[in-house]
Amino acid sequence: MSADDACNQIVDTIFKVLIDGSKRDYIGERISQLEHCLQAAAQALDSGADEETILAALLHDIGQFTTSPDQKQMICDASALNDLDPGAVDGAKQISVGVTGHERIGAVYLRQLGFSEKVAALVESHVPVKRYLTAKYPDYYDGLSGASKLSLKYQGGPYTQEQVELFEKDPLYAIKVQIRQWDDAAKVVDLKVPDLEYYRPIAIRHLLEQKGRVTV
Numbered sequence: 001m002s003a004d005d006a007c008n009q010i011v012d013t014i015f016k017v018l019i020d021g022s023k024r025d026y027i028g029e030r031i032s033q034l035e036h037c038l039q040a041a042a043q044a045l046d047s048g049a050d051e052e053t054i055l056a057a058l059l060h061d062i063g064q065f066t067t068s069p070d071q072k073q074m075i076c077d078a079s080a081l082n083d084l085d086p087g088a089v090d091g092a093k094q095i096s097v098g099v100t101g102h103e104r105i106g107a108v109y110l111r112q113l114g115f116s117e118k119v120a121a122l123v124e125s126h127v128p129v130k131r132y133l134t135a136k137y138p139d140y141y142d143g144l145s146g147a148s149k150l151s152l153k154y155q156g157g158p159y160t161q162e163q164v165e166l167f168e169k170d171p172l173y174a175i176k177v178q179i180r181q182w183d184d185a186a187k188v189v190d191l192k193v194p195d196l197e198y199y200r201p202i203a204i205r206h207l208l209e210q211k212g213r214v215t216v
């Protein structure tokens with residue numbers, strides 16, 4: 001199999017994971033998970049970000065979908081979410097607000113498939129950045145969706161001052177915060193953005209670069 005074919009197969013696999021995962025409800029939000037990922041990627045694209053950052057934005061939640069049914073869901077009382085975000089959930093008594101550790105699951109999965117360490121690190125950081133921002137900027141918490149406020153509790157809550165200072169020394173600190181901001185804004189109903197196939201050549205080029213088959 002050629003390197004091109006192998007990379008195409010990897011991209012087929014991750015796109016299928018995103019499409020199949022999107023068939024599950026994005027509980028607590030009013031758009032699908034796939035729309036959310038595409039909107040995050042579109043913001044990266046519009047900002048002129050590099051291709052690794054664009055891919056990280058597109059794939060930041062992939063760990064939500066690569067999980068088996070027994071993986072630990074963050075379950076909470078749906079009425080608590082309705083208090084925070086009226087109309088977000090109808091009927092259900094208990095809901096999941098995500099998969100515990102999905103950022104780490106996603107990063108491991110992407111490394112295994114051949115994505116770069118930068119892509120994996122950016123994916124891995126999008127939950128810790130929420131912990132950073134809620135510690136650093138109290139107003140940030142108020143702007144989170146109901147589901148995101150609830151999942152923060154399961155993710156360890158806001159950082160301590162020591163953790164805040166440590167995070168600000170990370171060389172990827174600024175771009176990690178940027179991805180989180182795109183993530184937060186990627187919840188617009190009926191927004192028109194490029195579809196998944198738009199990102200295929202970017203992902204293939206990236207995977208080929210990682211294999212050392214092309215020069216950049």
Ligand SMILES: [Fe+2]
Binds near residue numbers: 060061183
């Ligand atoms: Fe997200």
